[in-house]
Amino acid sequence: xxxxxxxxxxxxxxxxxxxxxxxxxxxxxxxxxxxxxxxxxxxxxxxxxxxxxxxxxxxxxxxxxxxxxxxxxxxxxxxxxxxxxxxxxxxxxxxxxxxxxxxxxxxxxxxxxxxxxxxxxxxxxxxxxxxxxxxxxxxxxxxxxxxxxxxxxxxxxxxxxxxxxxxxxxxxxxxxxxxxxxxxxxxxxxxxxxxxxxxxxxxxxxx
Amino acid sequence: xxxxxxxxxxxxxxxxxxxxxxxxxxxxxxxxxxxxxxxxxxxxxxxxxxxxxxxxxxxxxxxxxxxxxxxxxxxxxxxxxxxxxxxxxxxxxxxxxxxxxxxxxxxxxxxxxxxxxxxxxxxxxxxxxxxxxxxxxxxxxxxxxxxxxxxxxxxxxxxxxxxxxxxxxxxxxxxxxxxxxxxxxxxxxxxxxxxxxxxxxxxxxxxxxxxxxxxxxxxxxxxxxxxxxxxxxxxxxxxxxxxxxxxxx
Numbered sequence: 001x002x003x004x005x006x007x008x009x010x011x012x013x014x015x016x017x018x019x020x021x022x023x024x025x026x027x028x029x030x031x032x033x034x035x036x037x038x039x040x041x042x043x044x045x046x047x048x049x050x051x052x053x054x055x056x057x058x059x060x061x062x063x064x065x066x067x068x069x070x071x072x073x074x075x076x077x078x079x080x081x082x083x084x085x086x087x088x089x090x091x092x093x094x095x096x097x098x099x100x101x102x103x104x105x106x107x108x109x110x111x112x113x114x115x116x117x118x119x120x121x122x123x124x125x126x127x128x129x130x131x132x133x134x135x136x137x138x139x140x141x142x143x144x145x146x147x148x149x150x151x152x153x154x155x156x157x158x159x160x161x162x163x164x165x166x167x168x169x170x171x172x173x174x175x176x177x178x179x180x181x182x183x184x185x186x187x188x189x190x191x192x193x194x195x196x197x198x199x200x201x202x203x204x205x206x207x
Numbered sequence: 208x209x210x211x212x213x214x215x216x217x218x219x220x221x222x223x224x225x226x227x228x229x230x231x232x233x234x235x236x237x238x239x240x241x242x243x244x245x246x247x248x249x250x251x252x253x254x255x256x257x258x259x260x261x262x263x264x265x266x267x268x269x270x271x272x273x274x275x276x277x278x279x280x281x282x283x284x285x286x287x288x289x290x291x292x293x294x295x296x297x298x299x300x301x302x303x304x305x306x307x308x309x310x311x312x313x314x315x316x317x318x319x320x321x322x323x324x325x326x327x328x329x330x331x332x333x334x335x336x337x338x339x340x341x342x343x344x345x346x347x348x349x350x351x352x353x354x355x356x357x358x359x360x361x362x363x364x365x366x367x368x369x370x371x372x373x374x375x376x377x378x379x380x381x382x383x384x385x386x387x388x389x390x391x392x393x394x395x396x397x398x399x400x401x402x403x404x405x406x407x408x409x410x411x412x413x414x415x416x417x418x419x420x421x422x423x424x425x426x427x428x429x430x431x432x433x434x435x436x437x438x439x440x441x442x443x444x445x446x447x448x449x450x451x452x453x454x455x456x
Contacts, residue, residue: 009221009307011257013299016265017291030256030266032291039427040451042315044434044444089266122444152431190314191217203254204312206216 026083027091028198034090039152042186046121046151046172053156055140056175059109069156073142075100080139082162084169085198097160099141102133105176115182118159121172126185128161128168129195130178137163140173165196165203217309219256220244224304225279230367234285234333236272237296241308244278247271249340250317250422250450253282253310257292267292270337270424270452271311272368274344283367285333316422316450319344324352324420325413329403329433331359331425334452335367338424342372346379353381357411359403359429361390385411403429405436415441424450 018024019033027033050069057065067075080097106116114130132138141160142149149155154171161168167187188194193202201207226238252270273281286297300306318326318341326345328338335358345354360366366386376384387399387407399407413419421442423433430449437447 009258010260011306012304014257014259014295016257016259016263018263030264032265038451041449043449044438044447045431088268152427191312204217
């Protein structure tokens with residue numbers, strides 16, 4: 001017997017904390033504002049030395065690009081100021097990053113209707129439709145707030161896809177695979193939403 | 208339990224607060240009856256949604272602290288004075304009141320007896336809640352899986368489930384509980400007093416050849432440090448699962 005809840009349920013005596021309307025308009029449904037930068041990871045933080053770090057690109061399993069750390073940093077950089085939203089409910093406004101746009105990395109490859117899988121140190125993966133990482137929507141970030149990205153926040157480099165819940169912004173990224181078919185990544189396989197748009201509150205499969 | 212996916216849509220359910228019990232001066236356990244609750248695996252959490260009269264809503268996540276038990280689940284809420292949700296759950300919500308929740312959520316930081324052991328549980332503060340669900344599950348199934356809990360709290364008063372942990376560690380075979388009290392200790396305290404460090408973990412973790420299964424939950428600094436010590440001691444990172452967990456408002 002399922003107890004389906006009507007949207008009209010009111011929590012007796014709950015008033016809640018209201019943000020100034022300008023800020024409130026930037027906070028997706030169900031989220032709350034934090035000033036901290038909470039850390040969430042499924043396992044131990046990997047520590048990959050920069051001289052052993054590289055970033056690889058593959059298309060249907062075939063290697064199409066590889067950059068060492070210095071080569072990667074020599075690519076055209078952008079600075080990004082953006083709001084971020086974690087599925088665990090916190091949102092953080094006006095975060096500052098520096099990174100390489102995925103437009104730069106994927107620009108020469110066949111794109112229409114395809115998907116990417118991000119692969120990370122530690123084995124984490126996450127999947128994205130390619131149209132959600134092109135057109136100035138996604139970066140590989142290596143600086144946060146003007147400093148090298150801390151390991152616990154995904155350093156040396158993490159994916160940054162701020163318009164989606166932050167589990168899509170995979171920490172410790174090392175490789176992107178282009179795919180013709182969508183496949184679920186780590187959390188997507190475990191019941192989280194395939195896309196994860198915070199403004200549609202796509203937290204879990206079926207949302 | 209890798210691959211224990213949450214399938215289908217997670218619907219909001221109307222749960223009723225059926226009991227509450229203090230755990231510490233700043234935390235209490237809330238027991239909910241949830242009609243239609245599908246069951247859970249220890250380590251999973253729920254989302255709670257509160258709605259004000261004008262339609263304003265906010266949500267928070269809480270780990271389930273109880274073992275699977277029909278349609279009853281327990282969470283332990285630590286009060287944050289300047290929080291939005293925890294003071295409501297502490298002050299306003301009374302037995303008989305209802306609230307919306309959905310779950311169970313999460314399929315990685317989970318343990319059930321078929322996952323085996325030995326089981327090394329490392330907790331900081333309120334991060335002990337999902338690990339308590341594992342300890343209770345182990346007892347519920349009368350499992351003998353060797354289990355150690357290393358639990359860091361500020362003081363004895365801040366230890367969640369204190370009497371129960373003491374009773375279980377005395378009466379259940381193969382269950383050891385090690386407390387470290389980092390800020391203040393009662394007179395005559397002979398236990399640990401340091402923050403969790405490498406030496407403490409080296410002493411409590413099983414030998415590498417036993418391949419312990421390790422769950423670490425607590426504030427970021429504790430989780431980062433404990434996980435790093437485990438890896439540096441040579442334990443397989445794939446057998447170390449972490450959840451960052453601090454009080455949420």
